[in-house]
Amino acid sequence: MSKKPIILAIESSCDETAAAIISENNNNQPIILSNVISSQEEVHRKFGGVVPELAARSHLDKIDWIVEKAIKESGINLNEIDAVASTAGPGLVVCLSVGLSFGKAFANSLNKPFIAVNHLEGHAHSPRLNSNLGYPYLLLLISGGHSQYLSVKDLNKYKRIGTTIDDALGEAFDKTAKLLGVEFPGGPQIEILAKKGNSNRFDLPKPIINRGGCNLSFAGLKTAILKISKQINNNQDKYDIAASFQKTIEEIMYKKTIAAFNEFEKINKLEKKIFVIAGGVAANKNLRKMFKKLCEERNFESIFPPIELCGDNAAMIGLVGLEKYKLKLFDELDFPAKPRWQLDEEANFLKGAGVKL
Ligand code: KG4
Ligand code: ZN
DSSP: OOOOOOEEEEEOSSSEEEEEEEEEOTTSOEEEEEEEEEEOHHHHHTTTSOOHHHHHHHHHHHHHHHHHHHHHHHTOOGGGOOEEEEEEESSOHHHHHHHHHHHHHHHHHHTOOEEEEEHHHHHHHGGGGTSOOOSOEEEEEEOSSOEEEEEEEETTEEEEEEEBSSOOHHHHHHHHHHHTTOOSSOHHHHHHHHTTSOTTSOOOOOTTTTSSTTOBOOHHHHHHHHHHHTTOOSHHHHHHHHHHHHHHHHHHHHHHHHHHHHHHHHHOOOSSEEEEEESGGGGOHHHHHHHHHHHHHHTEEEEOOOGGGTSSOSHHHHHHHHHHHHTTOOBOTTOOOOSOOOSSTTSOOOOSTTOOO
């Protein structure tokens, strides 16, 4: 039997420094031999958000021992690595540059191919790490920087059918958390606070809910919460705002996902329809519950990555690296860091005031 490829993957696009070793089993299913993630929460907490300069410095401090740990934990030898894959974008350019340069240098020193990976492509395929996912599928990518519905035809074949025209969904969670005085990173805390609150207390806006197809908008929500947050007197007020926000998001995503299903069905005539939800916000349990129910109603199969692989990690980068390795899609060592890198490169820019939907 021929040797299975072994990929070293590196991720440093934002505030997680991560490395992983990925291979596949005899049924050609990916296996994670190691997956090491070091978060910079402590570094950024007192600033209430990611500070690019500090993030880059922290990546520089950690990258070599994170990679060393991933190799050690996988039990492989250096000479068994077949290729090195690094996230090349989108993300903070100073952060991307750390993992990208390290990956290129490592590949060069081993005399093995280098593979540049799109971070969003990592999220898009992450459910393959725990399921037998085929093509095509409808993808909802919801993270701190992106919120998009995409029809996924194959590796590197994406058609965007909806996107946010302002804030990303994770950003809306984080901004709401900040207004409630929750420490960074606040998104996951909203879910916890919401459990103790009355979700009917505040009537929050649902921007572009009845127009714009499955395009999304969350900026108006932040403005509404900013107003309400000025009258917070006690913890119960905070819980009620969190619960009302969580419920409003569920209602927006329910309605917009139906629009996305209709759009997807128009371009794909399929017996079996699959809806994949990925990215950091896909860890939200109430959203997962709502999407599962909606999929049952509409005859879609719902697929999520495991909770621990929803956020940024290198295993998902290694998975894309593995697929590209098998297709011999290698990159040159002068491949640039790409702070903006869309999955659907033909999709129009749809952001800012005056955008036509
Ligand atoms: O994919 P990710 O780790 O990083 C980016 O590529 O952006 O996503 C991070 C985002 C943050 O905005 C974070 O607040 C949000 O995902 N997030 C959540 C939850 N866990 C993470 N939002 C809502 N509920 C959660 N449980
Ligand atoms: Zn991400």
